[in-house]
Amino acid sequence: MTESTHTALASEGEMTTTPSRRGFLKTAARAAAVIGAPLIVPASALGRNGQTPPSERITVGGLGIGPRGRTDLACFLSERDAQFIAVCDAQKSRREIVKRTVDGHYQNTDCESLRHPDELLHRDDIDAVLIATGDRWHTMASILAARAGKDIYCEKPCSMTIEESLALADTIQRYGRIYQAGTQRRTIPNFKFAVDLVHTGKLGRLHTMHAHTLSPAATREWLPEAPLPGKEEVDWDLWLGPAPWRPYNPTYVAGGWRDHYDLHSGGFLEWGAHTVDLCQWANQSEDTAPVYYEPWGTSVTATYANGVKLQMRDRDTGWLGLGTCPVRFEGDEGWIETGDSGKFAVYPESLRSELAVPEMAGTDPRHHVRQFLDSVRTRQACSANEKVASQSHIASHAATIAWRIGEDLRFDPVKNEFSGHEIANRYLSRAVREPWRI
Numbered sequence: 150m151t152e153s154t155h156t157a158l159a160s161e162g163e164m165t166t167t168p169s170r171r172g173f174l175k176t177a178a179r180a181a182a183v184i185g186a187p188l189i190v191p192a193s194a195l196g197r198n199g200q201t202p203p204s205e206r207i208t209v210g211g212l213g214i215g216p217r218g219r220t221d222l223a224c225f226l227s228e229r230d231a232q233f234i235a236v237c238d239a240q241k242s243r244r245e246i247v248k249r250t251v252d253g254h255y256q257n258t259d260c261e262s263l264r265h266p267d268e269l270l271h272r273d274d275i276d277a278v279l280i281a282t283g284d285r286w287h288t289m290a291s292i293l294a295a296r297a298g299k300d301i302y303c304e305k306p307c308s309m310t311i312e313e314s315l316a317l318a319d320t321i322q323r324y325g326r327i328y329q330a331g332t333q334r335r336t337i338p339n340f341k342f343a344v345d346l347v348h349t350g351k352l353g354r355l356h357t358m359h360a361h362t363l364s365p366a367a368t369r370e371w372l373p374e375a376p377l378p379g380k381e382e383v384d385w386d387l388w389l390g391p392a393p394w395r396p397y398n399p400t401y402v403a404g405g406w407r408d409h410y411d412l413h414s415g416g417f418l419e420w421g422a423h424t425v426d427l428c429q430w431a432n433q434s435e436d437t438a439p440v441y442y443e444p445w446g447t448s449v450t451a452t453y454a455n456g457v458k459l460q461m462r463d464r465d466t467g468w469l470g471l472g473t474c475p476v477r478f479e480g481d482e483g484w485i486e487t488g489d490s491g492k493f494a495v496y497p498e499s500l501r502s503e504l505a506v507p508e509m510a511g512t513d514p515r516h517h518v519r520q521f522l523d524s525v526r527t528r529q530a531c532s533a534n535e536k537v538a539s540q541s542h543i544a545s546h547a548a549t550i551a552w553r554i555g556e557d558l559r560f561d562p563v564k565n566e567f568s569g570h571e572i573a574n575r576y577l578s579r580a581v582r583e584p585w586r587i
């Protein structure tokens with residue numbers, strides 16, 4: 150329910166306290182009867198014609214909806230028990246695109262367009278938020294949303310540091326929120342199937358896993374200062390958010406923030422958020438992280454306490470060309486490799502008879518979004534919940550730090566720090582710019 154609706158009803162003397170959104174239709178009908186106005190409630194509003202009545206829909210607001218966010222948004226719009234009602238973005242052009250899309254979809258003008266996250270999070274008629282900003286904002290926005298009582302679907306990578314990963318999981322749990330990381334390969338059939346093969350013992354004892362990661366460098370040169378647009382056009386200070394301040398350049402806000410250290414969590418997180426996460430799942434080590442990290446080239450070999458190796462491997466290291474974000478699991482009786490092409494390579498070939506899914510390409514997050522909405526209703530944790538996402542991000546961050554320092558490092562996954570390495574431990578966190586705090 151919007152502020153204006155609330156005020157209008159309150160002024161009729163109908164309410165002294167804020168009603169629940171689910172009670173809105175009933176109250177509105179009574180209000181109409183009092184003032185003698187006809188109230189025509191369409192069949193869709195009452196849940197007929199296979200529609201979910203508005204009072205039962207999960208209301209969603211979007212925060213930072215750019216190209217990726219619009220892919221996620223399309224999934225939310227296609228779910229009839231969700232209603233997208235507001236968009237918040239530091240860039241006016243993006244707010245306008247989203248409002249046009251959403252209003253066009255619902256055939257109304259209701260999608261509210263906002264600049265500051267506080268305005269979105271203060272709306273108590275919003276149940277859940279979709280966060281699809283660039284990396285620098287993911288943890289901060291998730292924490293603010295959790296504190297405001299919202300459930301959260303947040304794009305990957307979920308954090309910029311190990312400290313942020315821990316704070317994220319801690320806050321989501323403390324506030325009892327539902328959280329789904331945008332690591333949709335967890336709900337895409339070919340990846341699930343590969344993990345299943347490991348879990349059902351079809352590959353024998355798992356000993357080595359491979360996760361495709363990108364180069365962790367993030368050393369792109371900073372761009373020259375350009376004239377700052379008006380705050381309504383691009384709120385640069387807000388766009389930077391918790392990241393260190395620097396002069397504006399329009400390339401950053403058009404997606405060119407990637408590979409700039411302060412704004413990007415780096416190539417191990419870029420794909421590792423998906424691929425390392427799948428390995429953590431396959432190894433049934435979702436509640437921990439590898440204990441030893443050995444950098445080589447732009448790759449890292451990590452070892453778990455159970456002895457299983459995780460190779461975080463860059464391109465040109467022998468991948469079979471099965472599409473982006475491939476993973477490979479090797480046991481003492483067989484192996485499987487799969488990627489975004491949906492295709493599998495397996496050994497022995499007889500394991501193909503186990504293939505329960507068609508070899509279909511795609512990275513569509515629709516199952517992932519559906520699972521999130523179901524979890525919002527049931528309050529059962531999502532598959533990419535805050536705990537598993539936090540741990541897989543810790544693994545990728547620890548690997549990034551080992552690569553950056555260029556030394557083999559031992560990590561304590563209970564204390565969440567490197568053992569006996571002061572310099573490595575300085576990379577556990579980054580400074581957060583005022584007024585933002587985690």
Ligand SMILES: NC(=O)C1=CN([C@@H]2O[C@H](COP(=O)(O)OP(=O)(O)OC[C@H]3O[C@@H](n4cnc5c(N)ncnc54)[C@H](OP(=O)(O)O)[C@@H]3O)[C@@H](O)[C@H]2O)C=CC1
Binds near residue numbers: 419
């Ligand atoms: N779950 C998933 O599978 C995915 C998750 N994400 C995550 O979503 C978040 C938001 O991503 P996204 O909406 O893409 O980000 P942005 O809103 O910053 O927009 C990206 C835009 O920037 C352009 N761009 C990309 N790289 C550069 C560059 N180096 N220089 C200049 N322009 C560039 C892209 O153009 P062009 O398309 O032409 O390259 C695209 O139009 C990110 O944190 C990302 O990690 C993103 C994609 C998939």
Ligand SMILES: O=C1CO[C@H](CO)[C@@H](O)[C@@H]1O
Binds near residue numbers: 419
């Ligand atoms: O998350 C991601 C994985 O998929 C894409 C590649 O196919 C990446 O660009 C993206 O950032």
